[in-house]
Amino acid sequence: MEKAKRLLRLFLTFLKIGAFTFGGGYAMIALLEREIVAKKQWLTNDEFLDMTGIAEATPGPVAINSATYVGYKIGGVLGALLATLGVVLPSFSIIFIISLFFDAFLSLTVVTWAFRGIRAGVTVLILSAGIRLFARMEKTPLALVIFGAVFLTMLAISLFVLHFSSVFLLLFSGVIGLCAYAIRAIRKGDKS
Numbered sequence: 001m002e003k004a005k006r007l008l009r010l011f012l013t014f015l016k017i018g019a020f021t022f023g024g025g026y027a028m029i030a031l032l033e034r035e036i037v038a039k040k041q042w043l044t045n046d047e048f049l050d051m052t053g054i055a056e057a058t059p060g061p062v063a064i065n066s067a068t069y070v071g072y073k074i075g076g077v078l079g080a081l082l083a084t085l086g087v088v089l090p091s092f093s094i095i096f097i098i099s100l101f102f103d104a105f106l107s108l109t110v111v112t113w114a115f116r117g118i119r120a121g122v123t124v125l126i127l128s129a130g131i132r133l134f135a136r137m138e139k140t141p142l143a144l145v146i147f148g149a150v151f152l153t154m155l156a157i158s159l160f161v162l163h164f165s166s167v168f169l170l171l172f173s174g175v176i177g178l179c180a181y182a183i184r185a186i187r188k189g190d191k192s
Contacts (some may be wrong), residue, residue: 016085027122028063029129045136
């Protein structure tokens with residue numbers, strides 16, 4: 001009975017996250033953090049940061065990868081299925097309904113203005129999530145140098161390169177992380 005309640009809470013939590021998040025996985029990170037870390041305490045801050053990195057680095061949308069990860073951690077395979085279904089169901093339903101009336105829907109001036117407002121809100125949500133993740137990041141000199149290098153690289157690529165594979169950016173960030181790990185391991189070896 002307790003497992004069924006936990007699975008229902010998992011499904012309803014991700015259904016709420018899926019229903020009230022616009023703009024995709026990045027905009028969802030702030031809501032995910034509030035629900036999963038602060039309210040439900042299903043993950044610690046460090047686990048959440050790791051989950052965010054894993055969800056971004058693996059194929060597929062961040063929201064679905066995050067839901068699957070948390071669902072599996074909380075409820076095993078069934079939990080992963082229910083959390084994933086919960087996060088996908090609202091978007092699927094809305095898109096299905098919109099597709100039935102797509103042409104008439106897009107021609108409405110109100111819809112155009114609503115999407116402009118949503119775009120601005122999504123930008124704020126993504127920025128807010130980034131600031132929160134940075135605030136919780138370990139602030140060692142090495143971590144700050146890595147953060148700065150990755151941030152500046154991403155900014156330069158975004159500003160100056162029009163067609164750039166995000167796979168390359170993920171691989172580049174992973175290589176920087178591995179180099180930092182190697183440097184840290186070497187430094188710890190010198191101290192002992």
